[in-house]
Amino acid sequence: MVVDTNSKRLTIAIQKSGRLSKESIKLLEACGVKFTLHESRLLAHSNNQPIDLLRVRDDDIPGLVMDGVVDLGLVGENVLEEVRLERVATELPAEVTRLRSLEFGQCRLSLAVPKEDAYQGVQDLAGKRIATTYPYLLQDYLKKQGVNASTAILTGSVEVAPRVGLADAICDLVSTGATLEANGLVEKDVIFTSQAQLIQRPEPLNADKQAMVDQLLPRLDGVQKARESKYIMLHAPRKALEQVSALLPGAEDPTILPLSHTDELVAVHVVSTETLFWETMEELKAIGCSSILVLPIEKMMG
Numbered sequence: 001m002v003v004d005t006n007s008k009r010l011t012i013a014i015q016k017s018g019r020l021s022k023e024s025i026k027l028l029e030a031c032g033v034k035f036t037l038h039e040s041r042l043l044a045h046s047n048n049q050p051i052d053l054l055r056v057r058d059d060d061i062p063g064l065v066m067d068g069v070v071d072l073g074l075v076g077e078n079v080l081e082e083v084r085l086e087r088v089a090t091e092l093p094a095e096v097t098r099l100r101s102l103e104f105g106q107c108r109l110s111l112a113v114p115k116e117d118a119y120q121g122v123q124d125l126a127g128k129r130i131a132t133t134y135p136y137l138l139q140d141y142l143k144k145q146g147v148n149a150s151t152a153i154l155t156g157s158v159e160v161a162p163r164v165g166l167a168d169a170i171c172d173l174v175s176t177g178a179t180l181e182a183n184g185l186v187e188k189d190v191i192f193t194s195q196a197q198l199i200q201r202p203e204p205l206n207a208d209k210q211a212m213v214d215q216l217l218p219r220l221d222g223v224q225k226a227r228e229s230k231y232i233m234l235h236a237p238r239k240a241l242e243q244v245s246a247l248l249p250g251a252e253d254p255t256i257l258p259l260s261h262t263d264e265l266v267a268v269h270v271v272s273t274e275t276l277f278w279e280t281m282e283e284l285k286a287i288g289c290s291s292i293l294v295l296p297i298e299k300m301m302g
Ligand SMILES: Nc1ncnc2c1ncn2[C@@H]1O[C@H](COP(=O)(O)OP(=O)(O)OP(=O)(O)O)[C@@H](O)[C@H]1O
Pocket: 015, 016, 017, 018, 019, 020, 056, 057, 058, 059, 075, 076, 077, 078, 079, 105, 106, 107, 173, 174, 175, 176, 194, 195, 196
């Protein structure tokens, strides 16, 4: 692919197939960028914006952004930091501009050992072998802890390494912990926490591309804000309005509307930035509220 810095089309790299793919597409579509994706095609043109999607292995995304081959990338911080450390060590360009944390792909990179091991701390791994897909992040952590251990690099199935005698411990991604448990391993030290990031190449974009990014970012903030917010509607006794407000978490000023059939009750509409838990709904009911509805919000602005 030839880098055309004068192109008016913004190029965004996303993971082709894996943990981040669906959410990445969903987020871009929620920002008004539409695509028709063909499973086998690596390049997809947007149907409604001058934007191209490059669909690649997630490991390749930071390098493509650092080298300015693409303008933006959506990638996990774990991969971003691993590639950064590797590129610093090999004297390749390693800078990106971080634009936003995307609140998906949350996971952590942790050290784990077989459950029967009497592990006291990372010092116990001195002289041992640790299997991982993230040798640079692992060695960076070990160095900071003053521990000398060797690395067995595996690109997959890291969790089976201790069982088959390839390593004494592992350093792998954990989310629910189910994979570790299924393999008789126990998580010990969290060495890195991660979520998906939107990154931009370090050199300034041309005016057309910058204008697109300037439009995309507020939309992205609007989508994220909407995801965290709920629209709550309920009928409340007029006398209990203060108690109702106190119970609604993170709510802005509610809109109070009269009801046609009664003076004692009013309709309350409010946007809340927090989840309304069942317990709160039960408390609202207990003070005389009824018809309590909690609705998702699709978009928010201003
Ligand atoms: N269990 C998990 N829960 C949440 N996020 C995760 C989890 N595992 C990984 N991730 C995040 O998703 C990213 C992609 O994970 P995935 O397993 O799809 O990668 P991969 O197998 O390396 O894919 P690729 O074929 O693109 O190289 C990880 O780098 C991490 O940021």
